Amino acid sequence: MTPRARLAWFVLLVAGPAFVVFGELGFWLNGIAPRETFPLDLGVSSLAIASGLVLWRLRPENRTGLLLGVAGILWTIGGIRAYRNAWAFGVGQCFDGSQDLVLAHLLIAYPSGRLGHRSLRVLVTAGYGLFVVGVLETITMDLPRRVNAFAVWHAPALHGTLSTIGSVGAGMYATTGIAIIGRRWLRAGYSRRRVLGPVLLAALFFALAVAVDEVVQAIVGSEPGIVFFPPLVARLLIPVAFLFGLARSRLDRLVVGDLVLELDASGAGTMQAALARALHDPGLQVGYRLDDRDEFVDSEGEPLVLPVEDADHAITYVGRGDAQLAAIVHERALLEQPSLIEAVSAAVGLALDNERLHAQLRNQLQVLRASRARLVRTADSERRRLERDLHDGAQQRLLALGLALNMLRARVEDAESAQLLAEAEEELATAVSELRELARGIHPAILTDQGLAAAARTLASRSAVPVEVVVNGGRFPPAVETAGYYVIAEALANVMRYAHAGRARIEIREAAGLALIEVSDDGVGGADSRRGTGLAGLADRVGALDGRLVVESAAGTGTTVRAEIPCA
Template identity: 40%
Template structure:
């Protein structure tokens, strides 16, 4: 993954400037054109070769601003020279004629290489790499084999003169050329369908032109293969269509330039973007719908706009641009690597968005702190519940069991002694049994065993049965839920019913439990006097704190004289 700090742009090196190639290509093309005219070559053919070579080197020069296109620039210039080298067949020198014959189709292989590796010069896939390699093998290797058997007096590499074998090699080249052209066409179409945002802007014109050129080349090779003879007009048409490839590269660069915003437009867009989020505004400006914004906190962590942790992970075709404000990093833009080809656009956004992103960073930091507080509260609730379970088990397995044993022992002793002693022992046994009952109630309040064993529905039903007034239960939790959710719902019902008994003067109450769309709804309604308020320090206030730790909500509706309804909505996944 590429990482950039857009505040600095790469300095151009004069030694890598393809503009210096323009005079060389112009001089070489004029010399080749003069040779063609001297040998009676058709003017349209000469014009097509000159136009294509000039356009190729011009596109290489225009692409100089794209640092990632360096390999493609070299390939464009190399294609121009390969095309002119193929025209050495117009010379009277046998050696130069043979060299031109060997390079006759190499320029086409170079175009295939450009297209299947555009824009970085690296193959898109293994299939693209194999296709480009086979194109070179077919173009140069096939010509080399033909040169060994070609019955032409100008061929200095001829070992034997066999026209039939030379024709067979030529037909094999044409067949392979058609297959490779169709394969490249499929790869180009698939590539086009996968492009989005800035990559579409920069690459689509060249790839679309390549698709048209590939189809024209396949038609020409098919014609030659079927008829066994060349068709000069169609051959010139193929060269004319090949012009679209370098023109497509220039069109992509021009399209990207036209899409740039002025600095004033950027300020207005960023600060008055309507209801759209800052990420959406930046994505619209950069033309990259996949853009992500990660805000850097004071401790070095990154979060998104909601305050959730964000990892800057490596990935294919992704790049990171760091945004600073007053010399301090405030955010990182994670975007399509194609935007690296438009450094001025990225730099404009980086320079303009710094202050706005700083404000958003502060807001994101507050949200992150609130999220951490919520997570801390959730951890405290979980730790408290775990401690409740431990205390409940200790009471059940320790003190409660000892008291049960003591009560049994007292009962046995009372049965074996005189009447006076028996009465004292029986009284002591009754006291122990009352202590056991109180201890069981205490353990149930700390952590209900029934809830852990059978779930929320059974535990709520038990609360309703133990209440000293009629309590109707409706609905179901629909199976087991996370421990924290079941405990919160249980204690809500328990606290609400306790308040009904102590304060409401109610005749009856209703408990309703429903589970819908990942949310557990729990409500307790009574027909009492109403007027309940979850004041600080009250049981309902404590329940609100517990519920908020689970991102749940608590609503108390209690108009005087109209009863009370306590309702909670608890996310349960």
């Protein structure tokens, strides 16, 4: 609070009660208003001034408290017309109802206390124009100057017109206020609605009450002794709502302690949900900054692109010293409770750093996994290309050479030459056969052309042990089929080498987004995936696709090798 603001606050602190006593007591004792409304009158002014003082003190940068206090003072000024003095009557009459204009101003400006948009400033300025209408009404009243010192222009007709203008204007102002409040409510997110809720509800009631009051007065006129209670009650509710909002904000800060305990108990990965609960913003997101990089990740380590701040969302960066640890993306409305965000940020500092380290680790793990999967995919792709090159290049040339030699041999009549050519053909056939086996070893063409099921049947047909093939499902992604093929090939090779099995079984199926590739036998069991590089290499290949390789091989119960690979 600046020294000037502090002085103004003290003035309000001293002047407020004085105005209440002076205005309200006079209002009541001199019997202008019915006595039954006195408690409400007193309540409205006292509560408005008191709430204004509290709010102004706690949030000096926000004009809400100042406006509320001024509204309370103006409410009491209306009461001084009760003193049987022509000047007091004139002043009181001029200010009668002016407190509603200030209340409307602060409700339209809530919660920031500032009007912001130009159209709102024009609206509120026009609203204050109604005060001028009220002054003109006082000047043109048909009363002698000994009663109303301001009645310098006796013009009953003009007074009536001004009175109608005032009523219609107030009604229109209240209606526009309702529309603005309704629109603001509809456009607000959860967190903002929580802040706006109580005050906007009271404001809505107030605007409706004033509008109805003005309509009633316009139709039946104001008669002494008849009081329309809703506007009074509504005016009383406004400061109550402001105090309620303040109390709720204070209670929210008390929850910060629970938040720290909750984070201690729940461990990593729960920060975002805990903050969302503490700050009452279900859509809140936490981005953790990676070391030495201007990049953020979520708690799972997934890259997170921070949204651009707009009318609905804002970003609060949380740091320790100069180091920026995290960014909290939240509803812009939370900026209206800076102390809450600061308290939460400070309380979760250590846990946030821990969570950030976890997120960073997960991110590194993901980068590593992606890199491993890329390596496997690249290697597979290279093997496919190599096999294709062998097939289209060297193999075709050797085959053409074989056809040419075969035809040449048929034309040679010399037996020795024919024998030489036959030997050359034989050598060539061996070369072609070896090349074919080499190409198959590099990458089985049937896998690309026909899929894993067909490739598995081919492997089964070459096995010395009878193999049953059970397939349930269609084709899988190429990387999954390739990994599955090598699992089957290696497992069948092991069956033939070590298992002493009578039969084996290959099962390929899909379940719950997983490709399940299983090779089982009825052999001696006792296989150890940690020994040798065959199964261990397969486990790496399957792991690169985020899958896992399970080997069950208790002695005497056969062996089951099962690959579970995500394929969705």
